[in-house]
Amino acid sequence: xxxxxxxxxxxxxxxxxxxxxxxxxxxxxxxxxxxxxxxxxxxxxxxxxxxxxxxxxxxxxxxxxxxxxxxxxxxxxxxxxxxxxxxxxxxxxxxxxxxxxxxxxxxxxxxxxxxxxxxxxxxxxxxxxxxxxxxxxxxxxxxxxxxxxxxxxxxxxxxxxxxxxxxxxxxxxxxxxxxxxxxxxxxxxxxxxxxxxxxxxxxxxxxxxxxxxxxxxxxxxxxxxxxxxxxxxxxxxxxxxxxxxxxxxxxxxxxxxxxxxxxxxxxxxxxxxxxxxxxxxxxxxxxxxxxxxxxxxxxxxxxxxxxxxxxxxxxxxxxxxxxxxxxxxxxxxxxxxxxxxxxxxxxxxxxxxxxxxxxxxxxxxxxxxxxxxxxxxxxxxxxxxxxxxxxxxxxxxxxxxxxxxxxxxxxxxxxxxxxxxxxxxxxxxxxxxxxxxxxxxxx
Amino acid sequence: xxxxxxxxxxxxxxxxxxxxxxxxxxxxxxxxxxxxxxxxxxxxxxxxxxxxxxxxxxxxxxxxxxxxxxxxxxxxxxxxxxxxxxxxxxxxxxxxxxxxxxxxxxxxxxxxxxxxxxxxxxxxxxxxxxxxxxxxxxxxxxxxxxxxxxxxxxxxxxxxxxxxxxxxxxxxxxxxxxxxxxxxxxxxxxxxxxxxxxxxxxxxxxxxxxxxxxxxxxxxxxxxxxxxxxxxxxxxxxxxxxxxxxxxxx
Numbered sequence: 001x002x003x004x005x006x007x008x009x010x011x012x013x014x015x016x017x018x019x020x021x022x023x024x025x026x027x028x029x030x031x032x033x034x035x036x037x038x039x040x041x042x043x044x045x046x047x048x049x050x051x052x053x054x055x056x057x058x059x060x061x062x063x064x065x066x067x068x069x070x071x072x073x074x075x076x077x078x079x080x081x082x083x084x085x086x087x088x089x090x091x092x093x094x095x096x097x098x099x100x101x102x103x104x105x106x107x108x109x110x111x112x113x114x115x116x117x118x119x120x121x122x123x124x125x126x127x128x129x130x131x132x133x134x135x136x137x138x139x140x141x142x143x144x145x146x147x148x149x150x151x152x153x154x155x156x157x158x159x160x161x162x163x164x165x166x167x168x169x170x171x172x173x174x175x176x177x178x179x180x181x182x183x184x185x186x187x188x189x190x191x192x193x194x195x196x197x198x199x200x201x202x203x204x205x206x207x208x209x210x211x212x213x214x215x216x217x218x219x220x221x222x223x224x225x226x227x228x229x230x231x232x233x234x235x236x237x238x239x240x241x242x243x244x245x246x247x248x249x250x251x252x253x254x255x256x257x258x259x260x261x262x263x264x265x266x267x268x269x270x271x272x273x274x275x276x277x278x279x280x281x282x283x284x285x286x287x288x289x290x291x292x293x294x295x296x297x298x299x300x301x302x303x304x305x306x307x308x309x310x311x312x313x314x315x316x317x318x319x320x321x322x323x324x325x326x327x328x329x330x331x332x333x334x335x336x337x338x339x340x341x342x343x344x345x346x347x348x349x350x351x352x353x354x355x356x357x358x359x360x361x362x363x364x365x366x367x368x369x370x371x372x373x374x375x376x377x378x379x380x381x382x383x384x385x386x387x388x389x390x391x392x393x394x395x396x397x398x399x400x401x402x403x404x405x406x407x408x409x410x411x412x413x414x415x416x417x418x419x420x421x422x423x424x425x426x427x428x429x430x431x432x433x434x435x436x437x438x439x440x441x442x443x
Numbered sequence: 444x445x446x447x448x449x450x451x452x453x454x455x456x457x458x459x460x461x462x463x464x465x466x467x468x469x470x471x472x473x474x475x476x477x478x479x480x481x482x483x484x485x486x487x488x489x490x491x492x493x494x495x496x497x498x499x500x501x502x503x504x505x506x507x508x509x510x511x512x513x514x515x516x517x518x519x520x521x522x523x524x525x526x527x528x529x530x531x532x533x534x535x536x537x538x539x540x541x542x543x544x545x546x547x548x549x550x551x552x553x554x555x556x557x558x559x560x561x562x563x564x565x566x567x568x569x570x571x572x573x574x575x576x577x578x579x580x581x582x583x584x585x586x587x588x589x590x591x592x593x594x595x596x597x598x599x600x601x602x603x604x605x606x607x608x609x610x611x612x613x614x615x616x617x618x619x620x621x622x623x624x625x626x627x628x629x630x631x632x633x634x635x636x637x638x639x640x641x642x643x644x645x646x647x648x649x650x651x652x653x654x655x656x657x658x659x660x661x662x663x664x665x666x667x668x669x670x671x672x673x674x675x676x677x678x679x680x681x682x683x684x685x686x687x688x689x690x691x692x693x
Contacts, residue, residue, distance in 0.1 A: 029464075029480065030464045030466050031464070032480070033463075033464040033465040033476055034462075034463040034465070034466070035463070035464070059574065060574060060575060060576075063574045063575070063576045067575055070673060071616075072672070073580070073609055073612035073613040073616055074609055074612075075608075075672065077669075078605050078608060078609065082601070082602070082605060085601055086517060089519065133519065137518070141580075141583050141584060142576070142579045142580050142583065143575070143579065144578075144583075145524070148522050149522075155519060155520075214518075214519075215519070218519075242468055242469060242472055245462070245468055245472070246468060246475060248463055249463070249468070249476045250476070252463075252464070253476075253479055253480055253483045254483065256483075257483040257487045260487055261491060264491050264494075265491075265494065268495060268498055268524070269522075269524045272498045272499075272525065273525070276524075276529050277528040277529060279529040280528055280529030280530040280531075281530060282531060282533070283528070283529070283530070287643075287644060288530065288531050290644050291531040291532065291533045292531050294535075294641040295532060295535055295641070296535050296560065296561075296563070296564035296567070297563065298567075299568075300567050300569060300570050300571065301569070302568070309644065310646075311646075355571070358567055358571070358573050359578075360571065360572050
């Protein structure tokens with residue numbers, strides 16, 4: 001787990017090296033149970049994948065029936081026969097009615113949008129997973145690598161605390177935090193319990209339809225999450241001491257474990273892609289890239305493809321570069337600087353693929369997966385810049401218009417500002433209460 | 444190192460609590476956390492090992508325990524990252540279809556070959572965000588068909604039979620949508636796959652291979668109601684089509 005939060009700290013690391021082993025072990029156990037690591041990385045992954053899925057669903061809106069609905073050449077009956085064999089999870093087999101399909105599609109869109117902004121993330125991420133799995137498993141033969149990585153990420157995200165920053169949840173938590181400090185009584189939250197009850201209904205339905213909904217472990221996982229959330233609510237209300245700390249530690253464990261798996265998964269993707277390429281004659285003779293540039297399915301801009309394919313040297317450089325970067329990437333995790341350079345190279349290559357091969361959704365999904373390795377400093381700066389741009393846009397809005405909205409927005413940047421501040425001084429305590437410190441890292 | 448970030452970030456947790464994690468707990472709770480830590484660690488390691496064996500080439504371990512790996516991975520964790528590997532596809536595969544139509548006077552008429560893949564290529568061209576219906580549906584369907592059939596077009600069990608029906612349904616859907624065939628009653632279809640190698644680059648050392656296309660003909664398939672989506676073609680001459688319904692396509 002060296003990569004997710006590579007803030008430069010030299011002195012403490014060296015001091016730690018001299019610590020006895022058992023002390024270090026204790027510290028490590030305390031870290032993985034006491035904190036959810038990589039808050040910015042998990043948030044950017046959440047934002048990336050939910051945005052990918054949202055854009056995809058909106059783009060396919062006119063084609064949704066032909067992909068996953070009643071017009072699909074992969075008919076409902078055929079899906080039923082295949083799923084009876086492979087036991088994939090989909091709620092679309094509950095009914096072959098069109099209304100049910102529209103509901104599921106709408107919920108998938110809604111969950112992607114809500115996950116993007118981080119509203120009730122824990123619950124929404126479960127709905128998001130159910131949506132991704134349901135639609136993709138309904139017609140597995142229309143997917144590509146992008147769908148595949150999204151499928152995996154949707155499952156892992158359920159266990160990841162991905163709304164610690166850059167989310168409505170974080171903003172709400174900070175607001176409650178402030179209110180508690182000011183001595184105000186906590187506000188009654190009705191949305192959470194309501195959401196819990198509604199999702200409980202779906203869970204009962206999932207159990208009812210367990211025969212056609214997939215393998216046993218998904219309903220079990222859903223039940224555990226649902227009960228866990230209910231327990232968390234109870235504990236927060238009635239037992240805020242040790243029981244709450246215990247549940248928090250368990251959630252941290254799940255988060256850290258899932259984040260580790262997600263990171264390893266990204267490494268496996270590149271390792272597989274790279275090592276299999278090494279064995280190919282076209283990758284060896286440096287012409288591999290030439291061929292996809294001449295496939296009808298992947299040449300949306302034939303002139304552009306032709307231009308790139310015209311230069312043998314260029315094709316070879318890109319061909320070799322691709323293999324080198326993919327094979328090397330997992331090993332560069334041991335060196336922050338090299339890792340970051342390769343990360344930039346991979347993201348640029350995917351951006352190129354998006355345009356050149358006409359695979360924007362695939363590319364966005366891969367970039368979202370890569371983003372788990374982005375350095376915290378960069379992400380914090382990115383967040384600050386986004387906040388600044390938003391502030392500027394809002395400030396330029398006519399003075400008279402929507403004073404109400406401006407007031408709520410003024411609250412938002414303050415929250416995010418706080419995280420930036422907290423990040424800044426490596427040794428200092430976060431200034432208590434004072435939200436508007438100087439921007440240290442991003443100036 | 445980023446404890447401060449954490450405190451600031453996880454605002455809800457940071458509020459007025461003295462501690463978090465295993466050190467803040469008394470012994471019985473610590474035991475629970477320790478067990479959970481062990482379970483999480485083992486589970487993550489096993490899962491990663493399974494994923495690794497799934498994406499790795501066939502080896503000693505997968506030859507002995509392939510079933511266990513498959514049971515763990517399928518269906519939700521299935522993955523394939525041989526993207527353009529070991530070699531990129533070096534040929535354009537087109538699916539062409541021709542149909543046997545029932546004419547008004549009770550006879551039969553066979554159309555010429557209609558290139559279905561060309562429709563996709565046309566849709567992808569100058570399209571910054573091609574739909575999966577254009578870029579993946581037919582392309583992956585024919586892939587799936589070849590992977591689940593032998594050279595004599597014999598299916599390998601359930602997936603083979605399903606893929607055959609899938610190809611037929613795609614073909615019928617596309618043919619029905621053609622204005623030139625509009626309203627005519629498709630009784631049988633035949634597909635063929637046309638493979639056109641991408642000529643080797645001019646700047647390469649290899650001589651550009653002969654790029655003559657190779658053809659692979661599919662058998663003629665009878666079209667039944669099962670090959671049409673409900674609503675898509677249900678209202679087209681039901682009386683005329685009725686006599687065919689008993690002949691289930693194989």
